Amino acid sequence: ETGVTQSPTHLIKTRGQQVTLRCSSQSGHNTVSWYQQALGQGPQFIFQYYREEENGRGNFPPRFSGLQFPNYSSELNVNALELDDSALYLCASSMGRGQGYEQYFGPGTRLTVT
Amino acid sequence: SQKIEQNSEALNIQEGKTATLTCNYTNYSPAYLQWYRQDPGRGPVFLLLIRENEKEKRKERLKVTFDTTLKQSLFHITASQPADSATYLCAPLNNNAGNMLTFGGGTRLMVKP
Numbered sequence: 001e002t003g004v005t006q007s008p009t010h011l012i013k014t015r016g017q018q019v020t021l022r023c024s025s026q027s028g029h030n031t032v033s034w035y036q037q038a039l040g041q042g043p044q045f046i047f048q049y050y051r052e053e054e055n056g057r058g059n060f061p062p063r064f065s066g067l068q069f070p071n072y073s074s075e076l077n078v079n080a081l082e083l084d085d086s087a088l089y090l091c092a093s094s095m096g097r098g099q100g101y102e103q104y105f106g107p108g109t110r111l112t113v114t
Numbered sequence: 115s116q117k118i119e120q121n122s123e124a125l126n127i128q129e130g131k132t133a134t135l136t137c138n139y140t141n142y143s144p145a146y147l148q149w150y151r152q153d154p155g156r157g158p159v160f161l162l163l164i165r166e167n168e169k170e171k172r173k174e175r176l177k178v179t180f181d182t183t184l185k186q187s188l189f190h191i192t193a194s195q196p197a198d199s200a201t202y203l204c205a206p207l208n209n210n211a212g213n214m215l216t217f218g219g220g221t222r223l224m225v226k227p
Contacts, residue, residue, distance in 0.1 A: 045214050
């Protein structure tokens, strides 16, 4: 088990609603990356935060936004939920900027949009 | 366009044999490539990182090769055990995407006793 925690573990929302997912990074890590993983597929990179600033973004629309706090924990916000947003959302912390470092993943939040 | 290909079909092998998983990538030249293990309902777990100037890397029963000419990485598990059954993901570092990891779809390995 890594020291990365995520909350909640499961969530059910209705189309059009907004959701906030939370991640606490492993001690000593200053970088958090968020991923979306649909069933049967690999994780897709959403964005990364390094020392409270966005440090890279994947091919996701602006309704996916994030935040990193001074203690390096992070939030992922998704507005105007769509059915296709149903997935496992993973956060991963690491020791440096970029992703040339080992990523420590949390257990994920399973989001279901109905 | 950039693509990562892993065998989408499950790999079934007998306990004690060597499992070999393949990761092919096209249209970019990663400086690193990472391999992760993922169990159902859980987050991926880091296994190995190999750099472009390294041909091979080993860790206990695991071995990874990285052929930048063929644009391919092979992941081997020797003396496989039922506990090795999981999905294995390769993740080249995409230097065309701000040096971020791009994950393949994974290959499910089933080791039968």
